[in-house]
Amino acid sequence: MNRFSLNQATTKYWPIPELVAGCVDAGVTQVGLWREETRDYGVEKTAALVREAGLAVTSLCRGGFFHTPDWYDENRRAIDEAATLGAPVLVLVSGGLPPGSRDLDAARARVTESIGALVPYALAAGVRLAIEPLHPMFCSDRCVVASLGQALDLAAPHPVEAVGVVVDTYHVWWDDQVWAQIERAGRERRIACFQVADWVTPLPEGVLLGRGLPGEGCVELRRFREAVDATGFTGPIEVEVFHADVWARPGREVLDATLAGYRTHVL
Amino acid sequence: MNRFSLNQATTKYWPIPELVAGCVDAGVTQVGLWREETRDYGVEKTAALVREAGLAVTSLCRGGFFHTPDWYDENRRAIDEAATLGAPVLVLVSGGLPPGSRDLDAARARVTESIGALVPYALAAGVRLAIEPLHPMFCSDRCVVASLGQALDLAAPHPVEAVGVVVDTYHVWWDDQVWAQIERAGRERRIACFQVADWVTPLPEGVLLGRGLPGEGCVELRRFREAVDATGFTGPIEVEVFHADVWARPGREVLDATLAGYRTHVL
Structure with missing residues (x-):
């Protein structure tokens, strides 16, 4: 259990102080955070809270969105x-x-250039950029x-x-090249972040909030964990699930369900 | 225009006699047909109708679904x-x-075996099997x-x-390997069917009926046509669009819109 990290997106509406307290109470020692929520609560305040609680922050989501006009300043802020x-x-x-x-x-050329432009700043800050491939259904808009x-x-x-990649089971599970690419990612020392979510159908309208x-769902999560290991x-190992029904449940209940699923299907 | 083929799925609810007459009237000389509709109308009857109208049938959709119990008999019927x-x-x-x-x-192993089992029957019938890769968002259920x-x-x-592949822009446009794979498909003489549809967002619930x-949409259709050429x-070149709003319009109106889009964005 010491590798488990709760990605905040799984419990999106759990206020940060409750999330921190809930994690401590459940014996969870790591969290992945999101910019929107931490900025709303206060970045410094969040940092102090998690530090005092003894939690490690495993990642921050997300930078990127290089097609927006203010991408450079926004990513340096991130x-x-x-x-x-x-x-x-x-995570980018x-x-x-x-x-x-x-x-x-x-x-795609713009992504190449933008990452190149951010590398010196990331190196100076000691923050590793993790390029996340999303499922191809997000290719046009995300x-x-x-x-x-x-x-x-x-x-x-x-x-x-300076630069690694994210392996997120939800986004890559369908790919017949994925096992070879995970091996390559390890060989090239590029795995910066490993995230877990399950694939469930039917997908909802807009397809963003359909993770399990x-x-x-149907993803061989343990096989992915073993391949990454x-x-x-x-x-x-972050569990990151976006789903309207999951978000509607109390944070602690979702954390417990997440831990149960993690024990049974990932470990 | 002599390469254009109207795939019946684009005008799903256009009764076959009207579809045939509409194509002839519009100067369209080729159609791609679907099993469900042709069986409902009568396969022999459809064959006679299109033959008498001077239309060529470019493909039949679809065989496959190898996870179903009666796949072998069903595919031989197809x-x-x-x-x-x-x-x-x-199309498979x-x-x-x-x-x-x-x-x-x-x-996936089952797909390999099933195709192998069907090859002798397809060869004997003079029908080429065309393996269609679908967009990865259909990987679990379709x-x-x-x-x-x-x-x-x-x-x-x-x-x-005996066996070729389908290149359908809707399903493969996102793939950074697609240009190399189209070249390979040509080199290996595997392009059995070329279909065109556009990618539009947001995707609808269930994601099946969201094509443009x-x-x-955002697909470089002409670039695909040129790469295949x-x-x-x-x-x-079949235009095959599944969309509830398109299906709700009169067949002839959709055919005219399809032809206009084809002239402007594919030719």
Whole structure:
């Protein structure tokens, strides 16, 4: 259980003080945080709260969205916030196509350039950028990085301490190349963050809020955990689930269900 | 315009006699048909109608669904129907995971075996099996073949006249490997069917009925057509769009809109 980390997105509406207290009470020692929620509560205040509670912050979600006009300043702010929170990793979701555009190559070239531009700042702050491939169903509106292989190609030119990738079971489970790419990610020392969620159907309208808690869906979660472990990765295992029904439940109840699913289906 | 083919799914509720007359009236010379509709109207009757109207049938959708108990008999019936209709190609959608299963490898192995079992029957009937990779968002419930590369790997052991692949822009547009895989598909003489639909968001609940007519979305359709052409492919270009709003419109109106989109965004 010492590798488990609760990603805050799983309990989106659990106020931060209650989330921290709930984790401590449940014996959870690590959390993944989100910018929106930590900024609402106060970044410094959140940092102090988790530190005093003895919790480690495993990642901050998210930077990226390189198709927006203020991406450069916004991502530097995100790196600063990660440093303040003691998060070793800032997750990057690249963003989709600009409105009205069909130029996927240009959007991808922009991601390449933008990451390059952020590397010096990330290195100076001691925060590792983690490129997250999202499921291809998000390619147009959320993330033009659509496979683990593509994320690894993007990371390759940069120092390993500056740029890694996220392996999130929800986004990559369908890929017949994923086992080879996880092995490659380990060999190239690029696994910066490992996240777990399950795939359930039917997908809801807009497809964003359709993830399952571990065990609710069809992903071989244990096989993924073992494959990631086999590369030598010993870092945290975050459970990150977006689902309207999950969010409607009390935070502690969701944490307990998450822990139960994690024990049965991930460990 | 002589390569354009109206896939019946685009005008799902247009009765077959009206569809045939509408195509003739619009100067359309080719149609892609669907099993459900042709069986409802009568396969022999449909065959006679399209033949008398001088229409060519470019494909029949669909066989596959290898996770169902009666897949073998059902797919032989589909091959027979394709032969009766004069369709040179039977599109195969592999099917997803069996209910309750998480064993994606086993489901994929089953697809390999099933296609192998059907090859002699398809060869004897003179019908080419076309493996269609669907978008990865359909991987669990509809099609465990999720990329063009994977479809080509599945086709590789079989004679080219027996097994090819479908290139459908809707399903493969997001893939950073797609241009290389289209080139490979041509080199290996595997392009059996080329279908066009556009990608639009937000996706509807269940994600099946969310496609756009050519030009309504963000796919570089002309680039795909040119890439497929560059392999030496000179076959039909089917427009196949599933969308509840499109289906609610009169067939002829949809055909005209499809032709307009095709001229502007595909040719």
